[in-house]
Amino acid sequence: MYTIGKLAQKTDLTTDTLRYYEKEGLLAPARKTDAGYRLYDEDAARRLRFIKQAQQCGFSLGEIGELLTLKNSDAACCKDVRSVAIEKKLQLEHKIRALQRMSQALTELISICTEETRPLDECPILAALENSMAKQANGEGNG
């Protein structure tokens, strides 16, 4: 059995994180001591490794909760988990596209500023941002 401090050390997490996971329903102590201290078993450590790995694949804590529920559900099977993974991959691909568009927009803004010594009120990047905001406010540039 591990105390919260030992478990945090074992999993490279902080005790605050473990308490947060407990609040979010992702982790529960196996039992508490008479004095009320939480005690965790090896299953909790495995669960935390699962959470960390899933986070590295882009899953939010809410989604990880769903995955853990699926993992412990008799009615679920591998296909259900696969569907969740495919959906996550779709979301990530959309995010990558959005980031690429942002990066491209920045490339364009950077390219219009060729003279770094200009005063701020002549900064073409700021002017372009202001113009695009004005266009949006006027309902232009949406198509």
Place this chain on the structure above:
Amino acid sequence: MVKVEVFSSPGCGKCARATAVLKAVAEELGQEKIAWREVNILQEMDYAVDLGVMSSPAIAIDGKLVFASLPSAGKLRAELSRRL
């Protein structure tokens, strides 16, 4: 010719059953009028993202995402009839 593309992943039994029902609806309206294509989302992920597919299964008609999740047979019939 109306082009219907159903985005799903192989191995999804629920999708396969629902898709079969919808395909029958399209066939009822006339196989010569509707081009039905089942898209493996894993093989054509870029195309799915291009069309804005955020979850599977989903249906695009004539190159535009129309149903972000599988519609009822009635809804698909209405949409296709409108376009024919």
